[in-house]
Amino acid sequence: MLARRVIPCLDVDKGRVVKGTNFVNLTDEGDPAELAERYASEGADEIVFLDITAAHERRGTMLEVVRRTASRAFVPLTVGGGVRSVQEMHDVLRAGADKVSFNTAAVAEPELLTACADRFGSQAVVCAIDARRLPQAEGAAQTWEVVTHGGRRATDLDAVSWALRVVELGAGELLVTSMDRDGTRSGFDTDLLAAIASRVRVPVIASGGASGPEDFVTAVRDGKADAVLAASIFHRRMHSIASVKAAMAAAGLPVRPVEEAVA
Amino acid sequence: MTGSKPRIAVLDYGAANMVSISRALAAVGADVVVADEPSALADSDAIVVPGVGAAKPAMNHLRERDLLQPLKAWVGAGRPCLGICLGLQLFFDASDEGDADALGIMAGRTVGLVDAPTLPHIGWNSVEIVRPHPLLEGIPDGTYFYFVHSFAPAPADEGVVVARTTHGKPFVSAVAKDSLYGLQFHPEKSSRAGLQVLSNFLRLVKPATCRTSATEVA
Numbered sequence: 183m184l185a186r187r188v189i190p191c192l193d194v195d196k197g198r199v200v201k202g203t204n205f206v207n208l209t210d211e212g213d214p215a216e217l218a219e220r221y222a223s224e225g226a227d228e229i230v231f232l233d234i235t236a237a238h239e240r241r242g243t244m245l246e247v248v249r250r251t252a253s254r255a256f257v258p259l260t261v262g263g264g265v266r267s268v269q270e271m272h273d274v275l276r277a278g279a280d281k282v283s284f285n286t287a288a289v290a291e292p293e294l295l296t297a298c299a300d301r302f303g304s305q306a307v308v309c310a311i312d313a314r315r316l317p318q319a320e321g322a323a324q325t326w327e328v329v330t331h332g333g334r335r336a337t338d339l340d341a342v343s344w345a346l347r348v349v350e351l352g353a354g355e356l357l358v359t360s361m362d363r364d365g366t367r368s369g370f371d372t373d374l375l376a377a378i379a380s381r382v383r384v385p386v387i388a389s390g391g392a393s394g395p396e397d398f399v400t401a402v403r404d405g406k407a408d409a410v411l412a413a414s415i416f417h418r419r420m421h422s423i424a425s426v427k428a429a430m431a432a433a434g435l436p437v438r439p440v441e442e443a444v445a
Numbered sequence: 446m447t448g449s450k451p452r453i454a455v456l457d458y459g460a461a462n463m464v465s466i467s468r469a470l471a472a473v474g475a476d477v478v479v480a481d482e483p484s485a486l487a488d489s490d491a492i493v494v495p496g497v498g499a500a501k502p503a504m505n506h507l508r509e510r511d512l513l514q515p516l517k518a519w520v521g522a523g524r525p526c527l528g529i530c531l532g533l534q535l536f537f538d539a540s541d542e543g544d545a546d547a548l549g550i551m552a553g554r555t556v557g558l559v560d561a562p563t564l565p566h567i568g569w570n571s572v573e574i575v576r577p578h579p580l581l582e583g584i585p586d587g588t589y590f591y592f593v594h595s596f597a598p599a600p601a602d603e604g605v606v607v608a609r610t611t612h613g614k615p616f617v618s619a620v621a622k623d624s625l626y627g628l629q630f631h632p633e634k635s636s637r638a639g640l641q642v643l644s645n646f647l648r649l650v651k652p653a654t655c656r657t658s659a660t661e662v663a
Contacts, residue, residue, distance in 0.1 A: 184563075184569070222636060256468075257635075257636055258591055280461070303499065304565060
């Protein structure tokens with residue numbers, strides 16, 4: 183039985199893990215490779231690095247982080263942020279990442295998803311969809327709009343239609359973030375997740391709004407998500423991966439045990 | 446070479462997981478050689494064939510780098526070889542993915558996953574051991590490993606099947622025949638359990654010198 187994944191996400195700026203609110207007031211939280219290794223040993227099913235370094239300062243810092251992480255943490259590694267070409271994706275994969283997540287770049291140049299999927303396979307191409315609820319007319323179905331640049335820019339794209347399109351273009355997985363819930367710790371937008379997950383065959387990763395273990399259960403049960411991503415609740419040690427998985431297991435969801443018994 | 450670490454040639458034909466596999470093998474005690482041309486296979490104790498993605502471009506890349514015939518000759522001589530994911534699928538006659546011919550060193554085809562609720566099959570899934578094999582020594586039945594694929598081999602000879610996994614319908618997730626081994630999951634991404642399998646492989650390759658247990662390095 184395929185386990186539902188629990189994925190900690192690390193924001194990385196100039197090679198260091200940072201945390202802050204809306205990319206301001208960033209504080210140094212340590213070395214990405216060290217933190218990734220710790221999460222892996224605590225039972226993380228996968229690690230996501232989100233590179234928030236400004237483009238002009240990038241210069242391969244992230245590649246070095248990926249290289250060091252892949253030598254120490256033997257779990258799948260996804261890198262998001264700043265990859266804009268097949269060659270850049272090649273470099274990230276060769277550094278040891280398994281997948282690359284595209285967000286703003288996919289909206290700006292959708293064909294990039296196809297070019298990368300043709301070259302590396304759909305399984306390596308994740309499309310991140312940041313979505314915000316639109317005002318709902320009386321009696322009309324809820325809709326969501328795709329936003330980019332950390333939620334600062336609207337696109338006019340309907341989130342569900344965009345999801346169908348990017349899968350068609352070659353995305354093998356969708357990372358769906360509710361910008362209404364992101365950073366609020368008020369729970370995932372399960373309506374958004376279900377609206378997308380019920381229409382696509384590729385796995386959907388839920389993101390944005392985790393406050394506690396019960397939210398992981400509802401993201402899977404009600405949102406139909408295959409995996410659940412969270413940042414602050416893990417970094418601030420409010421909840422452990424073990425406690426999240428225990429809640430999921432108690433709710434009858436398949437999870438990979440934290441302690442794999444290896445003789 | 447007696448007394449030294451097992452020397453493992455990881456075929457480099459552009460597969461994305463080549464680096465991760467090399468690092469994981471090194472972590473469990475292999476002397477890893479990245480082999481992008483035939484001469485790099487000399488003095489190696491075993492070959493590892495990585496791979497993610499489709500069969501046809503992979504076969505083309507192997508051919509372009511003149512690695513196809515040396516690989517066939519290696520396996521034909523009964524020397525140890527481990528295929529991982531697409532690397533395993535290439536052992537068979539052909540693949541339904543892009544209708545590609547493969548190496549034909551194991552009878553059967555690579556076919557699409559049947560009744561899969563999600564595709565690609567991405568994530569950790571349990572491996573049900575069909576028959577005990579040294580490659581899976583120390584791995585309890587039902588242990589989770591990491592998978593990323595949409596196709597899996599359907600061997601003509603049931604005797605080669607070592608393990609199965611279910612996503613929709615059951616599919617073959619590990620095979621072994623003489624010194625030829627194949628894993629549909631990614632041991633290099635499967636944490637301690639994966640390192641244990643790679644460690645087992647090194648022991649099969651060079652029994653006298655390899656006593657490393659994955660638990661000592663993970």
